[in-house]
Structures are given as C-alpha cells and as structure tokens.
Amino acid sequence: MIRQPTIVAFTLAFGLGFSLFMVKYDVQSLEEQLVKTERQAAADQDAIHVLNAEWSFLTQPERLAELADRHLALHPLTANQLGDFERLAARPERPDGPQIAAADKDTSDKNATERDVSVDSVLKAMQLADYRPDTGLRPGPAKHGGTQ
C-alpha cells in the first residue's frame, strides 16, 4: 500500500521534471531562433553594405544625367526658375474677375471660391511653416469678404 504523500511526491517530481524539460526545450528552440535571426540580420547587413555600394555606383551623377536625358523631358534647374512669394504679383481683389466670368457664367462663383480656398490653404500652410510671415501676399480679412 502506497501512502498518499508518496503519491503526491511522485506526481510532483514527475510534473516538475516534465515541465523542466518543456522549459528547457522551449529555451533551446528560442535560442536556435535567436541565432537564426541574428544570422539573418548579419546577412541582411552585409547585403545592405553591398547594396549601398551598388546604389552609389548606379547613382553616379553622370549616369543619372544620361538617364534623365534619355527618359525624362526634364532639364536642369536654372536660376530664373527660382523665386519666392514676395516676387509674385498680388492676388486680385475679386477672384470672379472678367476672365472667369466669361469662361463659365453659371459656375464662375463656385469655381472661384474653390480655387480661392485652395490658394488660401496653401498660403496658410506656408505661413504655419514659418515661411516669411510678413509677405504682402497674405489675404487680409477685407479681401476675404469679397469671395463670400
């Protein structure tokens, strides 16, 4: 006759042993995974290293110029293409001017408003980005009134 504590002890021992092995195998597989991941990371780093060199080789300015010449209708930027908002002409007082009215009488007001809003939002964004807060271009409240 086996006594109760013995049973408990044996069960505990087996249980603990089993879970110990489980944990051990878990750790082992995790370690394998870690090594694998690290190896992968190292391989990726090597690849990045080589790719960086290749990128530099493929983006030689001379080659890019040649490719742009062959495939794009773009030309190098020139000085007259650079400017700032100060050099823009002032916005007309009323956007629903004669040209727009002549082009489309019925929707001229609506068009004008939409266009106006988009220009306003661009200007606002530029001002928020601290782009010359004091240009003469900022649409004043009086001008704004005209669009509504």
Add this chain to the structure above:
Amino acid sequence: MKAAPIDGDENPCRPRHFLPVATPSAALVPQTMALRLGRNRLVVTGSVFVCAFLAIGLRLAQVALLSKPDAALTHLVQPPAVKSTEYGRVDIVDRNGVVLATTLDSPSLFADPRKITDPADAARKIAHALPGTSEAELKAKLASEKSFVWLYRHLTPTQQYAVNSLGIPGVDFEREERRIYPQGPLAAHVVGYSGLDNKGLAGIERSFDAALEDEREPLQLSIDIRLQEILRQEMQKTVADFSAIGATGIVMDVRSGEILSLVSLPDFDPNDLNTAVPETIFNRATLGVYEMGSVFKIFNTALALNSHKSTLTSIYDTRPITIGRFTIHDYHPFNRPASVTEIFMESSNIGSARMVMENGPEVQRTFLDSLGLLHSPAIEIPEIGAPEVPHPWRDINAMTIAYGHGLAVSPIQTAIAASAIVDGGILRPATLIKHAEGYVPAGTRVISEETSSEMRKLMRLVVTEGTGKQAEVPGYLIGGKTGTADKVSAHGGYAKKSLLSSFIGVFPINDPQYMVYVIIDEPHGTKKSYGFATAGWTAAPAVARIVARMAPLFGIKPIEETPEIHRAITIDLPGASRQVAEID
C-alpha cells in the same frame, strides 16, 4: 500481520516471523526501544532532508521568480551573437552620405602546387578563365615546389564562378577584402586609393589610414559629389574646348572653410590603378605649385589698402618699369596714370608693382606669410606641395610677386588666402572633412573688415566692368579676379605661348558664401574666343557655367540688386577719369 500467539508451539518449520509473540514481558522492552530509536532517527534524518530540500526549493524560487537577473551574468548565458562580416576599413562618404569608398568581399585564388597533378593543363584552363593572366606564368607557379602560391587576387563573382566550374583540385579561394570606389574617378584625388592589401596609399585613404581601420562610423568628407560632377564636367569641357593639357578646380564654402569640391584633370579611376599614370595621379590642386599670375593682385591690392599706403583712388604711373634686363609690361596698357581701382580692374602689372613698392619687400613678405602663402598649407591629404619662395626676396621679386610671378604656390593655398580676403579679412583653416552645420572655425585676422569690403567691391567691378565680364551670371552677383600667368618654360625663362589661366569667383559678393576657383593649364585660343587663351576667355566663362549650375542645386535664390545691395558692392569714384561704378 500479527500471528496469533500459540502457546508451546515449537514447530521448527514455522516461519520465523510467525514465532508466537510472547506476551509483553521485560525481554521485549529493548526491542520496542530499538524500534522507537530507529523511528526517531528516521524522523530526524527525514526532517533534516526536508529542511534541506525546502531551503533549496525556497532559494530556487527566490532566484528564479523573485530576484532580478544580474546584468553582469546574463551575457554569460547568452549564446554567442552572430556578428555581421567585420569589414576592416570603414566607408568614406560625401557630405550627403553618398559612398565614395567602401570595402567589399572579393575572393582571391590560390593553389597548393603539390596537389596539382597536371600543371600545364591547369594553367591553360585558368588562363582561359581569367583573361589577362599569362599561361606560362601560371604554369611556372603551379609547377613550383611550394605549398602555397597566389594565382590571382580579387576575382569578380563571374570570374570566381568560371574558375570554380573548372573543378581543378588543389586550387581554392581565400576570402579577401577589396576597396571599391563606386564613384570612379569623380573624387579620386580627394579620396585617394589603397593598395592590394587595403593600405591607404594616397589622399584621404592614406592620411586617415589608421582611423579608417579603427573607426566604426564612416568618414564624412566635406565634398559634395553632385557639385564634384558639375565642376568636373565643366572643367573637362573647358579642357576640351581650349585643348589644354590639364585643369584644376576648387569650390569652397568661404565661411566654414569646407572644400565642397576639388577636381584635378586629367584624373584616374582608383578602381583600376593599372591604367593610372603619374600625370593622372598628380593632384594639381594641392600638390602642384604654380605662379598664379594676376589673381595675386587680390593680395597685393589688399596689402596696399590695408596698410593705408593707397586708397581706391590713389593714382599710379603706368609706364613700363625696367630693372636691369627685365621690363614689366602690361597686357592692356593704360598709357596714362591709373587709380588703384583701375589697376585692379584692368589687371595692370606695372601699377601693381608700383603699389607694392610703397610698402617694400619685407612688409609684402610678412603679409603673404600671414596669408599662409609661404609655407605648406594644412589640408587633410598627404599630397601637399610646398610653395617655391624666392630667396633672397629683393625689390625685383617683390615687384613680380605683386602680379603673381616669382612665387609659386598651390591652388588650394591661393583659395584659402583669397577666402580670407573676401570673408571679412579672417583667415580660417580649410578642411576636407565635413563640419557640423553652421560651424565656423576660429581664425586669425589678416586684413581689416573695411579692406575686405573694398576688395569685394573691386572684385565685383572686375566682373561688371573689367577683365572678368564673362563670369557674370545674372542674379548671383559674382565678384572675382582673372589671372593669366606665363608658365616657366623647360629651358628657364617664361614661355610666351604657354599660359596658366585662372579665375577666382566669389558669390554672392555682398555676402560671400562660395568661392569657385578654376585654373586651366596651357589653354589654346579658339575661333570662338577670337584666339584668346587668357583667363577672361577661358576660366571666367567656366566659372559662370559652374555657378549657374551649382546655385539652383544649393537652393541659392537669385538676388535682386536692390539699391542697398548696389551701393554695398559698387565703387563710387567721384572725379575719377572714368565713372567705373556705372552698372545699370
């Protein structure tokens, strides 16, 4: 399991433990005592064990569950980390991080000749797979008695595949590293190159040899590869247009002293040193020393103005000066006395010589020394040419040096000195290594702020009215100075037909930021230049093209010449023989 006591049972066959138990008697007492004693001992031993196991268990629980892992110990239990391939040498990158030099794996082929069964056959096969190798040489190597011979260093992947597929026993690959320069010849003279064993042999590769081996982070140069391409292209165009033998160009950030671009033509491909010859490897910008010609009038005029011996309106005699057998002439003779402004603008040698004599040779020498023109410049590449300084420094030397003859200096030191003249009169060290954004190194004052401002006005005048008109780019307010020097011929004396034409351009001249310095070695006049090979026709237009291309790249907006700016950069000469300040 107690057997029933049977009195008088003497059966010998009865098992021993069925012996009738005697009724409790005095004889039985020791037995019970022994049992008790045994049990007690067991209990004591057992409890000791229980205590021990409990202690171990508690300690385990404490270690495993409650205490935090000890940082010093954790690394012991971690599996060894797999490291990425350690490249011996770090990359060299440009100011925007574009790789200029990197280290890549490249296998080398070696053989163990003792294992080669048929050297002749192996040599033939390998020579076929690796074009450029000699079969006889390979055969000699493979037939030798050694146990190790290099056959070919640094194979490309295709070559490796070709040799591998030959399947010759006894030959094998060794992983080696090789320096690769992805931008080819573009920055060759700055980056330099390294040899077969990755030892730096020239340029940054050499001067930073040890650092490149030790550092972990790439070395970032001040060079901008895009600008390098612009400069190189325009220099190549100029060399081709005027059938020159070479050229060099420097673009410098005037304020920080960073060299943004440095080109020396002809150049070489550091990936293919077999085709490089001394002429192409020679760095004209730093190693070459030249008599710079009239660009030296920048320093001469700065000295005259700074010492207050002359003002912009001082008038000098411009009749040719004769000293002994030597006569100083002018390229554009005035045939009348001229002011300092005119002398600078029209680049008068005679006027410059007269100006320097007001200060004398000793003052001139000290001044040029303070500009760093009399000793080797400090820049981070080993190819540095020492200036050729006359000794003794007599009056005649002073007069010729006034217009840039008789003292040979390298372009880089001329650029550094000129940047000091335009940048408020403070000489700052130049560098090929990128500075932090906005960092301005400390410098030493060489001329006053006022002289610097006057010099800028004079340099603007050269472009608007004088010899450098072709350097003008609308919107960029370039100021500059032309220089056309006669080169010393091989037989001694000056060769009239071989010139060194140069232009130092600075923009925007009202607040100098960039200097573009171009030197063309022995240009020849063309139909387009009406036969002229002088700086105004060769170097000045090249500078204009470079500025026009680089300004949009750097996001420099064209400047509208407002009245304030106009006043700041032009010279008002009331009562002068000619209203030179006229611009509009």
